[in-house]
Amino acid sequence: MFRTNVIDMVGLPGMFGEGQCHWDQVTRILRSHWYHLTLQHHQEGRTYEATLMVDSEPRLQQILLGQGDDLRVTDVLVVTPSHMNGTSGWQMETLVEATLGEDENECSVCLLEVHTGAIYHSSHVAGFNRDSLTNLHPIYQASMIR
Structure with missing residues (x-):
């Protein structure tokens, strides 16, 4: 599972399309x-x-x-x-x-x-x-x- 943090979000939710978000990074714990x-x-x-x-x-x-x-x-x-x-x-x-x-x-x-x-x-x-x-x-x- 990958985890995201809202501070790593690029732009605003939906600005890249409905239901889409872009991220600078994701985290993997396992x-x-x-x-x-x-x-x-x-x-x-x-x-x-x-x-x-x-x-x-x-x-x-x-x-x-x-x-x-x-x-x-x-x-x-x-x-x-x-x-x-x-x-x-x-x-x-x-x-x-x-x-x-x-x-x-x-x-x-x-x-x-x-x-x-x-x-x-x-x-x-x-x-x-x-x-x-x-x-x-x-x-x-x-x-x-x-």
């Missing part, structure tokens, strides 16, 4: 992964590009399923904290596949395969083994973008 999407929106013969920061797999899936002639996802990156990617800091990498499953406690766990072939997981269980997941279902595959 040290969990999120998605950075590039979208192309086609409207009245023009193409607009936008970046969308997505917090969860259900929201990512909703956006992917919502693609059509006027809106398409052109790039999906995953941003992972150090405890997931095994480095000393956050990393942004091209996402190849995202899969959800359940661990032995029936908690949702996400498996993330990135362009290097590395596979990260969202579990906080010590000694986690991804082969122990059940009810696996893909949320994203690179072939889902155009």
